[in-house]
Amino acid sequence: MKNVIKLTWLLVIAGFFAACTKDNNEIKIQNHDQDQMMSIMHQMMSKMDTMKMTKDPDNDFAMMMRMHHQGAIDMANLELKSGSDATMKQMAQSIMTSQQAEITQLTAFLASHPPHTNDPDFDTMQMDNMKKAGKQADLQIINGDIDHDFAILMIGHHQSAIENARLELLHGQEQRMKTMATNIIDAQMKEIDQFQDWLLARGNK
Template sequence: MKNVIKLLLALVIVSVFASCKKNADEIKIQPHDQNQMMGIMHQMMAKMDTMKMTKDPDNDFAMMMRIHHQGAIDMANLEIKSGSDATMKQMAQSIIASQQEEITQVTAFLKSHTAHLNDPDFDMMIMDNMSKSGKQADLQIINGDIDHDFAILMIGHHQSAVENSRLELLHGQEPSMKTMATNIIDAQLKEIDQFQSWLLARGNK
């Protein structure tokens, strides 16, 4: 009887190890410096790091979001070019349309609005948000599958836009920028949910 129990335990252990090995084999990871989506994220972060801040929340929010939106558009263009999933391609098209329109709006705002406020705390907080966003992106598991990497990285990208927009609502004064911040929060929270649902349906693969 004891020998039978030992045999059963041995079979269970072998089965567990085999299952773990199978799951480990299914997890694919691509180095970040070889990943196209991550390359776009790093280029965007580098541009924001060199942005000359004015200490005016409305101006700095507009300048930051122009760079941030362009990063999303570049990622979406890569998804359309190299992705294969119809849902992700559709979301990419929607992101390009909405964020290009907002780039046009912030560019017009910056041409017509002279920085006049002095709120260094806003600049410090918005740069801190972007630093955290960059670190979070570098912690993501990406695998070289364009559809997967687009979805997983856009979640973090959108989250940082939402956080920056909430800061604009607290510190900004210009109605047009505060309206844009509200629209960004509403639209991108919905898109975050869509990306998350898509990833969960695929088992995050």
Template sequence: MHNMVDEMMAMQMPPDPDIAFGLMMRMHHQGAIDMANKELQSGDDAQMREMAQKMIKDQKAEIQELTTFLNGHVPHLNVPEFVTEQMKNMERSGRVTDLQIINGDTDHDFAMLMIQHHQNAIENATLELIYGHESAMQTMAKNIIEKQDQEISEIQTWLLANKNR
């Protein structure tokens, strides 16, 4: 997760919120896929493995949607406040990730890190709803918030049921 945050921080963000959101979420989703693949390689809990497989499928589909949007959209907005707020979100995410309690159990660590990862996606999607203007990205932002919030609840339920791992 640190690598993804570092890459996102190094990325030159365009001042168009819709394009910046698309670029950011494409990279963010790839980070989720990478973490889910690690869960599939080393995790042994059936529920976490199933969640990882679903995440990979869903994130790949959204990456395709984002890529299609980015390939067909010409930047036309200049909203530096969006970029500033998004950079604050990434910095906060990096700090929170540093504070995550991981214990070496792949399933537990995947769950803990994915909660923060999803929370960061919700924060970025919320900024898109505030600053963005393209209906495709607005719809995607709403869907991301809904899906990620649901998955956070599922992961929290799993963590409570498996707190002795």
């Protein structure tokens, strides 16, 4: 009788590990340090961490978004180079076009607008948003599939841009930057929805 019970438990345990193995085969996970998209995200975060704040919300929003946009462009470049999904490549091209145009506007603004407002609370909240975004990115499940990782990481990337744009609407003084903030919110909320729909249709794989 004891041998029968022991055999039964061995079969249960074997079945459990077989199920786990099957699940792991269905949802692949790649180490973040080996993932190409995550490497671009980390490089962007490192650059933003070293940004010298001016305490002028409009200028600091412009400087931060210029770095943030460049990170999105670098990720989109990788998607166009190494991705295979037509929808993701189309989104990557759209992001590159729109955000490169905004980088040009941000650069022009910074060249013509010396800092003159002192609002240290904005800088603190902006950096807190970026740190939160970095932590969230490090919690994402990535699998080394360029299309999947582009979509999943761009959702978080866009969400952090939206949060900073909302801060600009509350603290900024310059209409040019407030208009850009509104445009960023509208465009990137739509893109988040598209990324989410694409991932859900694939079962997030």
